[in-house]
Amino acid sequence: MSTALRRIDLSANTSSPDHDGTRLFNPFYPLVESSYVAYAVLFLAGLVLAVGVVANMAVMCVVWNNYYMRSAWNYLLASVAFWDFLVLVVCLPVVVLNHLSNRRVLGDITCRMVPYMEVVSLGITSFTLCALGIDRFHAATSSPEPKARRVEHCRSVLLKMLLVWLAALLLSSPEIFLWQLSQAVSLLSRLLLHVLQGRMWWCFGCYFCLPVLFTVLCQMATRNVNSDSSSAQKKRSHDERSDSQKRQQHQAVERQLNCTLLALAVVYGVCALPEHVCNITLAYTHLTISEVTAAILALLHHFLLFLKCAVTPVLLLCLCKVGSG
Incomplete structure (x- = not known):
């Protein structure tokens, strides 16, 4: 996610001169204390x-x-996996190489591309969690009778994916222009500060509070509906005992889908919260940090996003009822 802290890091990289001309700085040789950190970063990446x-x-x-x-x-889960795959393949090597070489790779292209792709990935995940929460609430409020699995029409699936993708792509588009605005710090420093603070609160509300609160509220509503339906089923006559096994299997599938959605939201929240807390703290406490500290914090925030991209599919495969929807 592109925030004030990352802008500090990018601006520092922009203003730092290239001491070796066109030659990249080698962090692995000679072997000193900083080399071990470089090897650790490379291994983790x-x-x-x-x-x-x-x-x-x-x-x-x-x-x-x-x-x-x-x-x-x-398909929504697969679209999240697709964007996480792109972020890992495209953004992770660029971020690591930028950090280890102390210079920007491919100039302005990566400074625009990496924040945009990362925010798009966060948008895809956020809006997917909201869409899946609606799906779970709709399943809980519909007929409690177990239904035969059906394959949705292609038009219905594409429409839901299109809404999620368009919202994520359009809302992330300012990231492309924020880098250009950050180049005019000397002329527009006050305007840039207000823009970055507004973007910081927008990202916190849209890409953290919205999916987390939406998931929690949908889970609470779903549990209330399920508890009411289960208490109503206990009052039914004994003639319906023949369908109890099917109903129990159906409820088990619904519980697993709810647990999967809750687990995805927890992983997303844990990986996204530290960056928001750090950015808000730095913006309103007037703490001064060095360029080295800013670079380390920015790298940590990048790696939290990359960790989310790697842990989410592993979680889906472990819970592995990906196809139970």
Whole structure:
């Protein structure tokens, strides 16, 4: 996510001169104390990249190759896996190389592309959590009788995905222009400060509070509806005992889907909250941090996002009723 802290880091990289001309700085030689940190960052990045790429590809392949998994629920999860895959493959190497070489790779292109793709990924995840919460609430308020699984029409699935994608792509578009605005700090410093603070609160509300609160409220409403329906089922006559096993299986599937949605929201919230807390604290406490500290915090925030991209598909595969929607 592009925030004030990352702008500090990017501005520092922009203003720092290239001491070696066109030659990249080698953080691994000579072998000093900072080299061990570079090796640790490289090892962690390789581990996150390998796990995330394999897991996200597995989720996409499972959904794509199974006819009975072609529902809006599963395609939304597959779209999250697709964007997480892109963020890991495109953004992670650029971020690590920028940090280790102390210079920007490909100039303004990566400074625009990386924040945009990261915020799009957060938007896809946020709006997908909201859509899945609506799906779970709709399933709880519909008929409690178990229904045969059906494959949704392609038009219905594409419409739901299109709404999520368009919202994420359009709302993330200011990230492309914020980098250009940050280049005019000397002329528009006060305007830039207000823009970044507004963007900070917008990201906190739209990409953190909205999906987390939406998921919690949908879970609470779903549990209340399920408790009311279960108490009503206990009052039914004994003639319906023959359908009890099917009903129990149906309820077990619904509980697992609710647990999957809640687990996704927890992982997302845990990985996104530290950056928001850090940015708000730095913006309103007037703390001064060095460029080295800002670079370390920015790298940590990047890695939290990459960790979310790698853990989410692993979680789906472990819970592995991806196709139960």
